[in-house]
Amino acid sequence: MIDTHCHLTFPEFAGRVCEVLDAASRVGVHSAITIATTTADAIRTTELAALHPRLFASAGVHPLYSDKPCDWAQLRRAGEHPKCVAWGELGLDNHYDKPPAAQQRAILEEQLAHIIRWSAEGLAKPIIVHCRKAFADLVPILAATGLPGERFVFHCFTGDSNDVRMALDLGAFISFTGVLTFPGAPEVRAAAKIVPIDRLMVETDSPFLAPQPVRGEWPNEPRFVVHVAAALAQARGEDPIKLNDQLDENAARFFGEMLRQPRMTTR
Numbered sequence: 001m002i003d004t005h006c007h008l009t010f011p012e013f014a015g016r017v018c019e020v021l022d023a024a025s026r027v028g029v030h031s032a033i034t035i036a037t038t039t040a041d042a043i044r045t046t047e048l049a050a051l052h053p054r055l056f057a058s059a060g061v062h063p064l065y066s067d068k069p070c071d072w073a074q075l076r077r078a079g080e081h082p083k084c085v086a087w088g089e090l091g092l093d094n095h096y097d098k099p100p101a102a103q104q105r106a107i108l109e110e111q112l113a114h115i116i117r118w119s120a121e122g123l124a125k126p127i128i129v130h131c132r133k134a135f136a137d138l139v140p141i142l143a144a145t146g147l148p149g150e151r152f153v154f155h156c157f158t159g160d161s162n163d164v165r166m167a168l169d170l171g172a173f174i175s176f177t178g179v180l181t182f183p184g185a186p187e188v189r190a191a192a193k194i195v196p197i198d199r200l201m202v203e204t205d206s207p208f209l210a211p212q213p214v215r216g217e218w219p220n221e222p223r224f225v226v227h228v229a230a231a232l233a234q235a236r237g238e239d240p241i242k243l244n245d246q247l248d249e250n251a252a253r254f255f256g257e258m259l260r261q262p263r264m265t266t267r
C-alpha cells in the first residue's frame with residue numbers, strides 16, 4: 001500500500017521519519033508521498049525524500065498558506081528534483097475565511113500559470129488538489145487550464161455525491177482519508193461508492209485525521225492508511241485484498257512507475 005498524502009516535514013515528525021516509515025513498511029505500506037504546503041516547504045519535502053528510498057515528494061502552495069512567503073523560482077527548483085512526483089497541494093478552501101478567498105485565488109491562479117508553463121518545458125507532473133467546500137469555484141478553474149483532467153487528484157475528499165460527480169466529470173482521481181471512517185460522514189461514504197475503481201486513491205493526510213479505530217491519535221501516521229483502505233472496501237462492498245492491489249496500481253499509474261512496490265531480489 002501507498003500513503004499518497006502525508007506531511008512528514010511537519011514538526012510532529014522531526015527526527016522520527018525513519019521510525020515512522022519503518023512502522024509503515026511493517027504493516028505493508030511500502031511507500032509514501034510527503035506533500036509541500038509552501039515554496040520553502042517544497043525544498044524541505046524534496047530534501048527529506050532524498051534521504052529515504054521509499055519516500056517521494058510534491059511541490060506546491062496550499063491555499064491555507066497563501067499568505068506565507070512565496071518564491072516561484074524555489075518551487076520550480078523543488079519540481080526539478082528527481083523524487084518530486086507531483087505539483088501541489090493547491091486549490092481553494094472555503095471552510096476557513098483566512099487567508100481571504102481573493103488571496104487564495106490569486107495564489108492559485110499564479111501557481112497554475114507557472115505549472116502550465118513548466119509542464120510545457122518538460123516538468124509535466126500530476127497535480128494534487130485541496131478542495132474544501134469549493135467544488136463549484138475550483139472545478140471550472142482547473143478545467144480552464146487545459147491540462148488533462150486525469151492529471152488531477154482531489155485529495156482528502158470530504159464532499160457529497162454531487163461534488164464527486166463534478167470532480168469525476170473533469171476526469172480526476174479521488175483520494176480518501178480517515179474522514180471516510182467517521183460515523184458523522186455518511187455522505188463521504190456514499191460518494192466513495194460512485195467513484196470508478198480505477199480512479200480511487202487513499203491517504204492519511206498525517207499528522208491530521210487519524211482514522212477509526214485510532215481516531216484521536218496525534219500525530220496520525222502513514223501506517224494507519226490501512227484503516228482507510230479497509231473502510232473504503234467496506235463502503236463499496238469489495239474484497240479488501242483486491243482493492244488494495246488496485247489502489248497501488250492507480251497510484252503508480254497516476255504518480256509514476258517509481259511508486260510501484262519494489263520487488264524482492266533473490267541472489
Ligand SMILES: [Zn+2]
Pocket residue numbers: 005007035089205
Ligand atoms: Zn495535505
